[in-house]
Amino acid sequence: MRLFNQLASLEEQNQAFALLQIIECRGSTLRHSAWMTVTEQGETAGTIGGGMLERLAIDAAREAIAQGASRLFEARLTRQGENAVGSDCGGAMTIHIAVYPRRPALFLLGAGHVNREVARLAAGLGFIVTLADTWPANLQHPELPAACRRIDGADYAAIVPQLGLDEHSYVIIATNHEDREALEQVIHLPFRYLGLLASTRKAHHFRNLLRKEHGFSEEDLARLHAPLGLKIGAETPMEIAVSIIAELIQLYRTGQVTPAARPQEPASATKLTPVDQSVTLSR
Template identity: 30%
Template sequence: MLEITKRLLRAAEGGEPVFLASVLESGPRPLVPGARMLVERSGERLGSLGDTALDDALAAYAPDAFAAHIAATLYVTPGGLSERTAKGATAVYVEVVEAKPVFLIVGAGHIGRSLAKLADFLDFHVAILDDRDDFASSERVPEADEVLCEDFEEALKKYPIGPSTYITLVTRGHKQDELSLRTCLGRGAAYLGMIGSRRRTGAVLEHLREDGFDPEELARVRTPIGLSIGAETPEEIAISIMAEVIMLRRGGDGSVMYHR
């Protein structure tokens, strides 16, 4: 149990993520509530839930859980694992334990500030960058964990970007957006979005294509940014952007759930 706790702490503090499964309700199986098992990305396991078949089923589920950054309760039925509750089923809480993802906002205008509030609410580590003193300040954006007041290009060159970094380019102009995009491309960000109209963002992508940037990397840029919800105000635009980030992070499809 101590080894499991140590491994969970390492993951939460920035080490490699790990998949955790914990028994909530034993159901028909002779399990002990609270029993835990960890699964590494490699498939290596630590601990056991007390049932070999259940351990195997959850280890097989782990790769998809890593991809979706899952946190859910699963119910074990004769048909397998399900997120739908079932009477008398074994209930297992599963979670990918990892450090907070970084939400990097490039541009501290009205939309940037609204994004900082939402990203903080959604438990991201929030970083915001602007090259203007009166915009990049902790007083103006108190929700940010990091406030960077520097040249966009220089700051982004040295900022650590990786698979847990979500980047939104919402600067005051297309010149700053394009310079920032050039600096962020090809560095493995989980999300890279740029604000702007189809015409303007299409022109930016064409410039980069002509300059030899990888077409596959350009195709991954989310632009125009956000989901189409008819957003008009900075707050509504921020919601549409965060909805797209959540959709991609959790493996959603953005479809309407309403039905009759």
């Protein structure tokens, strides 16, 4: 029961973790049946035997979490030879490291027609959705998923610090008339993806403003996806939402985004950190 309680707690906290379980033992070993959990920060619960074996298994688990891929960890309880862990027991163990990534966190700045549809699709796919708007009535729309976190404020300077963005966050800006303010508040923060709902002309204009008035570098501006979404000829809010969600899934699954072609620019893949394709959107 303690195992299930621990797994439920990690799930509720939306922490990425690995479940380590002994699946085979040969000869003299410290344990024959055991499990433990390891978080991406290296926090552990349970034990598979302790000592150098466990320390090396924890390192392997954290590496597996970072790569988003489950794996087997082979250990020989000897001081020399392949897979030796510096022990004198003489046996061998195989440990399965099952990786459970955190659910992707999506932050929607603006709760109008498009982001409302994005929220509905994203919630069904397992994203943790936060909606933010300066107009509280937008956040009470009956078609919004009930589970969405909702944040309002007088302006985006007040809203953005409440979001808690980090390097795993996906952010979409689609406000009524405050895109520039929202963008200025977010672009210098950590995030995995930042998209702006805009035409090519509007996106070009905003990049020039950020470059000339705020001194953002080309590297900073390259982090902004605008126009955003896969190029599928979308017109309605739902179609646009489908194109946006498809782009987020592409990034989550493959570690890269294929941006819509801009005038006189061929479409090309923007390479990001690879993610193993076995990773699931929800658990």
